[in-house]
Amino acid sequence: MNQDIIKVIDKEFSIFITNKEIDASIEKMAQQINQDYKGKKPIFLVILNGAFMFAADLFKKLTIDCEISFVKLSSYHGTTTTGRVKSLIGLNESIAGRHIIVVEDIIDSGITMEHLLEELNSKYPTDIRIATLLFKPKAFQKDFAIEYIGIEIPNDFIVGYGLDYDGFARNLPDIYKLVK
Numbered sequence: 001m002n003q004d005i006i007k008v009i010d011k012e013f014s015i016f017i018t019n020k021e022i023d024a025s026i027e028k029m030a031q032q033i034n035q036d037y038k039g040k041k042p043i044f045l046v047i048l049n050g051a052f053m054f055a056a057d058l059f060k061k062l063t064i065d066c067e068i069s070f071v072k073l074s075s076y077h078g079t080t081t082t083g084r085v086k087s088l089i090g091l092n093e094s095i096a097g098r099h100i101i102v103v104e105d106i107i108d109s110g111i112t113m114e115h116l117l118e119e120l121n122s123k124y125p126t127d128i129r130i131a132t133l134l135f136k137p138k139a140f141q142k143d144f145a146i147e148y149i150g151i152e153i154p155n156d157f158i159v160g161y162g163l164d165y166d167g168f169a170r171n172l173p174d175i176y177k178l179v180k
Contacts, residue, residue, distance in 0.1 A: 003015070005179070006169075006172070006176055008159055008165045008168050008169045009165060009166060009168060011165065011178060011179075012178075012179040013158075013159055013160075013169075013176035013177060013178055013179060014176060014177060014179050015174055015176055016153075016156070016158060016174075016175050016176055016177040017151060017153075017161075017174065017175040018174050019161070019173040019174050021151070022057075022133070022150070022151075022161055022174075022175065023057065025133070025150035025151050026054065026057050026058050026061060026133070026150060027061055028150075029058065029131060029148050029150055030058055030061035030062055031061075032148060033058075033062065033064070033101065033131065033148060034062060034063050034064050037064050037066070037099065037101075038064060039064075040064070040099050041064070041065045041066060041067070041099070042064070042066050042067075042098070042099035042100065042101050043066065043067040043068070043069060043093065043095065043098050043099070043100055043101070044058075044059065044066060044067070044068045044069070044101050044102075044103050044131075045068075045069055045070075045071060045091070045095075045100055045101070045102050045103065045120070046068060046069070046070045046071070046103040047070075047071060047072070047073055047102065047103065047104045047105070047112075047116070048070050048071065048072040049072065049162070049164070049170065050104075050105035050106065050162045050163050050164065050170070051103050051104050051105040051133070051162060052162055053105075053161050053162035053170070054103065054105050054133040054150075054161070054162055055068070055103045058103065058131065067093075069091065069092070069093050071090060071091055071116070073112050073115065073116055091119075091120075091123070094123070095120065095123050095124075095125045096123060096124040096125065097124065097125070097126055098125050098126060099125070099126050099127055099129075100120060100125045100126075100127065100128040100129070101128075101129050101130070101131055101148075102116065102117075102120070102128060102129070102130045102131065103131050103132075104130065104131070104132045104133075105132070105133050105134065105161075105162050105163055106132060106133065106134040106135070106136070106158075106163060107130070107132045107134070107135050107136070107140065107146060108136040108139040108140065108155065109139055109140065109141045109142070110140050110141055110142030110144065111141070111142070113130065113142070113144065114142045114144060117144055129145075129147040129148065130144070130145070130146045130147055130148065131147070131148035131150075132146055132148070132149055132150065133150040133151065133161075134150060134151055134152075134153050134158070134175075135149045135150075135151070135152050135153070136152075136153055136154070136155050137152055138154065138155045139155045156177040156178060157177065157178040158175050158176060158177045158178070159172065159175070159176050159178075160172030160173070160174050160175040160176050161173065161174065161175050163175065
């Protein structure tokens with residue numbers, strides 16, 4: 001079901017990125033990760049809730065030996081960032097000496113990711129790389145590297161494909177942007 005305009009709670013959103021475009025960007029990213037991590041057995045650390053669909057589709061395209069784990073962080077309320085990061089569910093596995101690939105749905109300001117990177121680096125991994133489906137370069141305020149970027153987007157509020165507005169619209173197969 002592909003609708004050009006949808007309503008989520010009290011806001012309208014228009015189609016922005018189709019599932020076909022999303023899949024193509026994930027395929028390209030998976031190929032690069034498969035090449036970069038051949039023989040290394042990384043652990044993919046998925047940020048919940050938003051990255052679950054991206055992580056599932058990425059993981060299906062990986063051919064390397066790897067593991068997956070999940071953490072939950074949050075810095076959003078409604079359509080705006082709070083600027084504060086709340087760690088909700090922690091990491092249970094030891095990551096010392098491991099290659100870590102953090103899987104995120106979207107990086108905008110970078111506040112949440114910077115917080116996570118600080119926590120992960122204190123646990124002595126071999127290295128940490130970031131794979132994000134979406135990146136907002138104009139909103140980015142930090143200076144860490146993002147090795148795998150699916151699609152660069154403008155600083156619009158978006159929903160669908162795991163991304164939500166107050167908990168709704170994560171189930172949409174396409175990505176929609178807020179109609180202003």
